[in-house]
Amino acid sequence: MGHNAGENFATRDVAERSPSRALGVGFAATTDGARGQSDVSLAMRAAEAGITMIPAGSVAEAMQRAAREAMAGDRIVVFGSFHAVGPALSCV
Secondary structure, X not given: OOOOOOOOHXXXXXXXXXXXXXXOOOEEEEXXXXXXXXXXXXXXXXXXXXXXXXXXXXXXHHHHHHHHHOOOOOOOOOOOOHXXXXXXXXXX
């Protein structure tokens, strides 16, 4: 797969390695911390990499939405820093 010389490596890396290529729906969640982003900002950055994510509020709100939309046999996958995964674990 060829890449444009001016393409941002971090964006390219996200596009090539993201689990969302294999997943049906992605929900962006706002995270805390110095490097945290809002759900809207994260969804916009994902879109720049060709990944569709739906802004879904906080991590807990995103987990609730994923649970509502999941069907029997579906899996909810959380990826990111401990600022995302930690709060998600408390929703299980």
